[in-house]
Amino acid sequence: MALRLLPAQLDEIWAADEPTAVGILARIASQPKHESDLRQSIYVDFLHQTLAFCKDVGFSVAKTFVAFETIVAVHAQACGQLLSKEEAFAQWSQLLMERISALPPEESMTLAQVQSLTAHVSADYFNHYELHQHVFTQEREGERRRLNAFVQLAALPLPLEQGTPVVHAPASDAEAAPSTDAVRAATPAADAAAPAAPDELPDAGLPEVDEAIAKLVEDRVEAARAALAAQFDQREAELAERIASLELAAEKSSRPASRAGSKKK
Incomplete structure (x- = not known):
């Protein structure tokens, strides 16, 4: 059955954006899987490109139907009769x-319009004729696999009527509230264990502690000073002794030189 459009359908397609127009064409052409099936997608796009060209060049509705129905009919013959490219173009x-x-x-087409339509059909369809024919005539190889999936489900709970009710025994009067005697006996013990109030704390004697700490620090500082002074005195004595030994050595080395000078005279 040849695919034909109504003027109202053409107006709806031309007024819509491209995704919406493609969806309308897919519905009219009975191509429900055009978004997932490659063959249907190519066919719907082929139809949409033809109508978009007619709109761009300003074809009227009658001229658009001529261009659209002609290429659709040739495409059906090319795939059904396996026409060659030359035979399809002649048709x-x-x-x-x-x-x-x-x-x-x-409504007759001018020579310029016929030439423009011929150029479009040649570039959009006949330049890819073998590909179109192959897609719409050759069966595609498919691979089907069957997998067994094991899903572990949680066990269903037992019905409530099979459960055992839990009965809570009422507490006795002795367990419910302590006796007055027990409360009185526990009160002195609690008072004794309670910490003393801040006003009752003994005097911590903070001034004496401060004086002891200050005295300890002062003694340690004095001891450190004495140790440093003794160390300084020791090093000073060692340095003086070293200087004296150097002077003595220098004096001894200068004596032979003076004697040699007196002999020459």
Whole structure:
């Protein structure tokens, strides 16, 4: 059955954006899986490109139907009869001339419009003719696999009527509230264990502690000073002794030189 559009459908397609127009065409052409099936997607896109071209060049509704129905008919023959590219183009040219001749004089296509349509069909369809024919005539190889999935489900709980009710025994009067005697006996013990109030704390004697700490620090400072002074005195004595030994050595080394000078004279 040939695919035909109604003028109202064409107006709806031309007024919509591209995704919406493609969806409308897919519904009209009975291609429900055009978003997932490659063959249906190519076919719907092929139809949409033809209508988009007619809109861009300013074809009227009658001229658009001529261009659209001609290429759709040739595509069906090319896939059904396995026409060659040359045969398909000749068939398209013949059908186009027949349909143009059937138009009213005021709707007839000009030579420029025919040339523009021929250039579009050649570039958009016949330049990829073998690919179109292959996609729509050759069965695609598919692979099906069957997998067994094991899903572990949680065990269902037992019905409530099979459960054992739990009965709580009422507490006795002795367990419910302590006796007055027990409360009185526990009160002195609690008072004795309680910490003393801040006002009752003994005097901590903080001034004496401060004086002891200050005295200890002072003694340690004095001891450190004495140790440093003794160390300084020791090093000073060692340095003086070293200087004296150097002076003595220098004096001894200068005596032979003076004697040699007196002999020369």
